[in-house]
Amino acid sequence: DGGITQSPKYLFRKEGQNVTLSCEQNLNHDAMYWYRQDPGQGLRLIYYSQIVNDFQKGDIAEGYSVSREKKESFPLTVTSAQKNPTAFYLCASSFGNIQYFGAGTRLSVL
Amino acid sequence: QKEVEQNSGPLSVPEGAIASLNCTYSDRVSQSFFWYRQYSGKSPELIMSIYSNGDKEDGRFTAQLNKASQYVSLLIRDSQPSDSATYLCAVNVKGAQKLVFGQGTRLTINP
Numbered sequence: 001d002g003g004i005t006q007s008p009k010y011l012f013r014k015e016g017q018n019v020t021l022s023c024e025q026n027l028n029h030d031a032m033y034w035y036r037q038d039p040g041q042g043l044r045l046i047y048y049s050q051i052v053n054d055f056q057k058g059d060i061a062e063g064y065s066v067s068r069e070k071k072e073s074f075p076l077t078v079t080s081a082q083k084n085p086t087a088f089y090l091c092a093s094s095f096g097n098i099q100y101f102g103a104g105t106r107l108s109v110l
Numbered sequence: 111q112k113e114v115e116q117n118s119g120p121l122s123v124p125e126g127a128i129a130s131l132n133c134t135y136s137d138r139v140s141q142s143f144f145w146y147r148q149y150s151g152k153s154p155e156l157i158m159s160i161y162s163n164g165d166k167e168d169g170r171f172t173a174q175l176n177k178a179s180q181y182v183s184l185l186i187r188d189s190q191p192s193d194s195a196t197y198l199c200a201v202n203v204k205g206a207q208k209l210v211f212g213q214g215t216r217l218t219i220n221p
Binding site for chain 2: 031033035040041042043044045048050056058090094097098099100101102103104
């Protein structure tokens with residue numbers, strides 16, 4: 001099956017802990033994105049990558065980090081510096097300007 | 111002014127009627143416009159894209175673009191309860207392969 005796989009579906013973070021959200025795609029798309037969605041809100045861009053080994057900050061990058069070592073993978077780390085991490089995190093990849101989304105990861109704080 | 115603005119709703123429409131969703135954007139050089147549907151607790155799915163002025167129809171959905179007035183709209187004909195969802199408008203940023211999303215309009219179709 002072609003698509004974008006995010007894991008885990010649910011994640012809990014303890015105070016002071018870093019957690020990593022996985023995003024894998026087999027669509028052969030060059031560009032990948034991470035968004036954060038808070039209840040009743042739209043999507044806010046955290047980081048994006050247009051090519052392997054390169055990525056750019058989005059609008060709310062503080063407290064997050066990413067890597068893009070392989071075309072298929074774009075993991076997001078939520079660091080302890082992100083004081084309000086509870087949200088729905090969405091990964092996307094794009095063909096041209098059309099973005100396709102994974103199923104998302106819900107992150108909560110214990 | 112937000113880059114992409116939508117009325118958050120909720121917008122309530124009777125079953126079988128036409129639902130009209132609107133979106134305005136601030137960047138005059140934007141060239142690509144998208145409507146995504148997001149069911150509660152799920153991820154967004156693309157339902158329409160539009161690139162030139164005028165109307166684009168796909169089944170019960172019609173996207174309308176007016177670049178001079180900087181708005182894009184989505185019409186849903188013969189609304190069904192399954193159309194109840196949040197609709198997100200997205201606009202590309204010229205020179206960067208990224209989109210800016212509006213906050214979404216929550217649509218409820220009443221049987």
